[in-house]
Amino acid sequence: MSTNGSNQRRSLKEANIIDSAERIFAAVGFANTKMEEIARDAGVSKGTVYFYFDTKENLYMAVTYRALQLLNDALYRTRDTHKSRPGLESVLALAETYLDFSAKYFFYSEVILDYMNLNRSTQLGKDRARMTDAIKESMYYRMVQDIQNLPVKLITGEIARGVDDGSILNHNKPELLYLVAWGAVVGFVKLNVAAGSFRDTLHHVNVQEWRDYLIRLLRADLLSTEL
Amino acid sequence: MSTNGSNQRRSLKEANIIDSAERIFAAVGFANTKMEEIARDAGVSKGTVYFYFDTKENLYMAVTYRALQLLNDALYRTRDTHKSRPGLESVLALAETYLDFSAKYFFYSEVILDYMNLNRSTQLGKDRARMTDAIKESMYYRMVQDIQNLPVKLITGEIARGVDDGSILNHNKPELLYLVAWGAVVGFVKLNVAAGSFRDTLHHVNVQEWRDYLIRLLRADLLSTEL
């Protein structure tokens, strides 16, 4: 019990630090983030931050892991509430889930996309040896490895189910349909971010209108027998 | 004239430095790039780099400007060779141009997307004052400002032409069509980059096949009367 209590306290502190980390990372980017500032924001000392996360990169990984976890949770929840509905609806709901997720936690979606891109977006490429030794063997790195493919599997699974239940008429490979759909969604998010995440109109187009159109396009795609 | 000769020599040296800069930026990212290394790569001294570009950020801006220029050039060339063809074909050719551009100069497309996002991706947000004073008043920053909207204008223009000449049947606002199409294209590029820019298959899908499908989807979209 005392062990449990202590573990919980530990988790709590860890979570607290990750909270601060993602706030700062989101605000100023990886390179401009100072461990000092994270510590201050979390109300602990720098030493404590290093007790839980032994490098800055590892802490960034922890944020990545959390982002993926959150995304996965959201996607699974959506899938579960659409279990008895046609695959098509499930897939579109998943797209909407991702859009919601990106809108709500836009930094998380950035982090997830940046993930395979670590060398350039973070400091990780600094020293090839460190990249390999320190980071890749960090717990969070491996955890991220483990769950990074879940979204793909889940979504292609639902596409396949849609094909099976006849709600999806487009008979191209589910993976292809996934990639095209996800590309369109990711592009939507990227353009929005690039435009400055808080505008509700871009080139005189209302963002909600754009988003709705995007979903209609995805539906049309999945229903198309000619593409 | 000797002045012309000197100006040319100057431009040449400047271009040479930008060459090196984009190589290094592309390889290791803004934060990990050392001015020293750019200088070495360009075969000049650090001082010379600073003689032409007085800050690292300014040099990055010069790269951005070049990227935009190159993209614009490519788009305009495509538009010009499609002047007498239906708008629909021109628009699709523009999409392909962007895809080619991103494949050939993938770092350029990154830079262009990062542009509005400077604070986090570069060091620019470090010191609000410097951001405002040094960068925003840099020649390149202003030049970038000037040309950043050309692609949008060009493409929406071609979409409008397609609507006029009857080759595009989708009568939604050209800007909306532009955004959806461009989002899909950008997402394609992003997913490819994220996956590691040199793979020719992703989730067992051949990239060329994916790309072809994307273009077919865009064509279908522009021809759709129901979306």
Added chain:
Amino acid sequence: MSTNGSNQRRSLKEANIIDSAERIFAAVGFANTKMEEIARDAGVSKGTVYFYFDTKENLYMAVTYRALQLLNDALYRTRDTHKSRPGLESVLALAETYLDFSAKYFFYSEVILDYMNLNRSTQLGKDRARMTDAIKESMYYRMVQDIQNLPVKLITGEIARGVDDGSILNHNKPELLYLVAWGAVVGFVKLNVAAGSFRDTLHHVNVQEWRDYLIRLLRADLLSTEL
């Protein structure tokens, strides 16, 4: 308390660094002083110097503050030991105190005179913004602001007392008497410094003899009813 101990240790280290700083500043001047060298002299790392004083200018200010403190202490001590003696004697003793101070800590007197003159003597004027933001808001700058006028007040106070008690016969404004006397004293110090601080004769005049004459002149001035 351990806190007290830690604070003391901290003060000690700070004082140690200031010790080194003033040694180097005195030896080679502000511009030629390297933080590195101060650190080495203090037996700490460069980082430690910056931990305590976040800019070179701030460190210089700390030296200035100490100089003023020391001068004030000396002047107050002199004033206190002359409380029961005539104002005239007190004022002359204060002059001698300043002369002693300048002889013993000649760099301190330089620093004090340079204080209002920061722009040119130090680097402070380099960047107007930094001057305003970094320096003026430094703790030491404000501390210096606070105590810079104490000497004037103390001395004019003693002159006024001398007038009251009849030991000073010159009835011009105490501030005027102060300025003339202090000018003479400061000039004495300056000429000595300019001549190279370690000579005991200047233009064949023995420095001690000069100094004695100066004090006699001040006494005569304060006793004069005709000036």
Added chain:
Amino acid sequence: MSTNGSNQRRSLKEANIIDSAERIFAAVGFANTKMEEIARDAGVSKGTVYFYFDTKENLYMAVTYRALQLLNDALYRTRDTHKSRPGLESVLALAETYLDFSAKYFFYSEVILDYMNLNRSTQLGKDRARMTDAIKESMYYRMVQDIQNLPVKLITGEIARGVDDGSILNHNKPELLYLVAWGAVVGFVKLNVAAGSFRDTLHHVNVQEWRDYLIRLLRADLLSTEL
């Protein structure tokens, strides 16, 4: 003749550069002055500045030389117009001359006082070897050496004349009288400079009033038989 013309042109250009140099040195101090800026201010290239003055220090020396020359000129002129008047009046006039000089060219008086103090106030002490080899052997350095003692000689000479002609009653060594008087004058200037060179009141004392008092004090000193 053509040689003369060329020499003149050369002198003109040199003088022009010194003009700019003293402007900048005065404004921002030696350390903060950039050769570039002097060149720009003078309307010539950096190379040209180096053609005439091969180091920054040498240029500073040229300014020092000019300052001394100007001061000497002024003092000699005063002495000459007082040739037939009592020595006392001549000495006081010389004091006033120096005060005028400092008020008009306050930077010159700084430069002159700094002269023996080069190590700390300039960069000259940087490298002992350079100090000796480059600077001390510079033409201007030697020229400065030659004329630095003229003021002392001139003034002590006039004091001696005053003693001889009976206008000065104080029979202390002329050199001592010179030092005390000059110290008072220098101190006056220093305190004014330190207070910010453009105020016309200091501690509620009108500067002109202070100055007048100073002259009266000097006169009294020279007339005193008791000091």
Added chain:
DNA sequence: CATGAATGAGGCTTCATTCAT
């Protein structure tokens, strides 16, 4: 003689990381 591009040593400052308490 004049120019201004080029050099590179040098200095200030930052900040991830360590470690004694």
Added chain:
DNA sequence: GATGAATGAAGCCTCATTCAT
């Protein structure tokens, strides 16, 4: 387990000086 003082490698940028044209 925490703390925060200490470290020092690293990097941006400056600027006196040189030199080819």
